[in-house]
Amino acid sequence: MLQATNLTKNYSGHPALTDLNLSVAPGEVYCLLGANGAGKTTTINLFMNFIQPTSGEVMVNGLNAQALETKKYLAYIPENLNLYGNLTGSENLQFFAGLGGAKPDKPASEKLLESVGLQPEAIHKRVAQYSKGMRQKVGIAIAKAKQADNLLLDEPTSGLDPQASNDFARLLRDMKENRVAILMATHDLFRAKESGTHIGIMKAGILVHSLKSDEITLTELENLYLETMKAESHAKTNY
Ligand SMILES: Nc1ncnc2c1ncn2[C@@H]1O[C@H](COP(=O)(O)OP(=O)(O)OP(=O)(O)O)[C@@H](O)[C@H]1O
Ligand SMILES: [Mg+2]
Structure with missing residues (x-):
C-alpha cells in the first residue's frame, strides 16, 4: 500500500510537487502521466526516500517512508539501470x-530472466553487450525476485521494443494478480490505459486529474491529456 498525503516538495523555493494526495492499494496499478518536469520522478523518489518531503506525508504499508523497514516492502526500477557490465545478466x-x-x-x-x-x-x-531493453529486463527480474508488496517504476518501457513492452505488460498483470501495489511513471498513454487500473495526469507538480482507466477510452485519455497540457490554469478539476 502506497499513500501520499498533502505531499509537497520544493527545491530552493521552486515547487516540484504540490499537495499530492494519492493512494495505491494492493492489486492496483497507478500510472502517472505528465510532461517533462511534471513531478513524476519526484513522486517516486519521495516514496523511495531518496529525497525528503518539504511537507506532507509519504507512507509505505502504513509506515513513514523514512523508516528503513519500508525498504523491504519496496521494489524499484529506474529508467536507466546501473548494472555491472563485466558481470553476466544472471550474475x-x-x-x-x-x-x-x-x-x-x-x-x-536463469528461470527468472x-x-x-x-x-x-x-x-x-x-x-556490457546488452541493449537497453535487455538491461531493463534484468531490472524487472531483480524487482520480481524481491517479491515486494509495492513496485515503483520510472518509465520502465521507454526504449523497449513492442514485443518487450507487451512482455512487460504481462508481467505487470501477473504482479497485479499477486496483489502488488504498483506506481508507474510513464509517457506511454497506450500502456497506461492498457496496464493501469488508475491514471493520474500531472502538470507542473500538481495532480490535475485522477481517474480509473476503465472510465475512459484511449482516445478520450489522449484528448484529456492534450487539453490538460494546453490549459493555462493549474487548478485542480474533477474529471
Ligand atoms: N535535484 C533537483 N534540484 C532542483 N530541481 C529539481 C531536482 N530534481 C527535479 N527538480 C525539478 O523538479 C521538477 C519535477 O521534476 P521531475 O524529475 O519530478 O519531473 P518528471 O515528471 O519526472 O519529468 P520527466 O518526464 O522529464 O522524467 C522539475 O521542475 C525539475 O526541474
Ligand atoms: Mg522523470
Whole structure:
C-alpha cells in the first residue's frame, strides 16, 4: 500500500510537487502521466526516500517512508539501470537480488530472466553487450525476485521494443494478480490505459486529474491529456 498525503516538495523555493494526495492499494496499478518536469520522478523518489518531503506525508504499508523497514516492502526500477557490465545478466540478478534479501541460485536466476523475456542465449553474456531493453529486463527480474508488496517504476518501457513492452505488460498483470501495489511513471498513454487500473495526469507538480482507466477510452485519455497540457490554469478539476 502506497499513500501520499498533502505531499509537497520544493527545491530552493521552486515547487516540484504540490499537495499530492494519492493512494495505491494492493492489486492496483497507478500510472502517472505528465510532461517533462511534471513531478513524476519526484513522486517516486519521495516514496523511495531518496529525497525528503518539504511537507506532507509519504507512507509505505502504513509506515513513514523514512523508516528503513519500508525498504523491504519496496521494489524499484529506474529508467536507466546501473548494472555491472563485466558481470553476466544472471550474475547481476544474483548480486542485486541478494542486496534486496532474495537469494536466487543460478537455475532460479536463469528461470527468472527467461520469465521476463530475456533471450536464453543472452543470460550468460556480459551485460556490457546488452541493449537497453535487455538491461531493463534484468531490472524487472531483480524487482520480481524481491517479491515486494509495492513496485515503483520510472518509465520502465521507454526504449523497449513492442514485443518487450507487451512482455512487460504481462508481467505487470501477473504482479497485479499477486496483489502488488504498483506506481508507474510513464509517457506511454497506450500502456497506461492498457496496464493501469488508475491514471493520474500531472502538470507542473500538481495532480490535475485522477481517474480509473476503465472510465475512459484511449482516445478520450489522449484528448484529456492534450487539453490538460494546453490549459493555462493549474487548478485542480474533477474529471
Ligand atoms: N535535484 C533537483 N534540484 C532542483 N530541481 C529539481 C531536482 N530534481 C527535479 N527538480 C525539478 O523538479 C521538477 C519535477 O521534476 P521531475 O524529475 O519530478 O519531473 P518528471 O515528471 O519526472 O519529468 P520527466 O518526464 O522529464 O522524467 C522539475 O521542475 C525539475 O526541474
Ligand atoms: Mg522523470
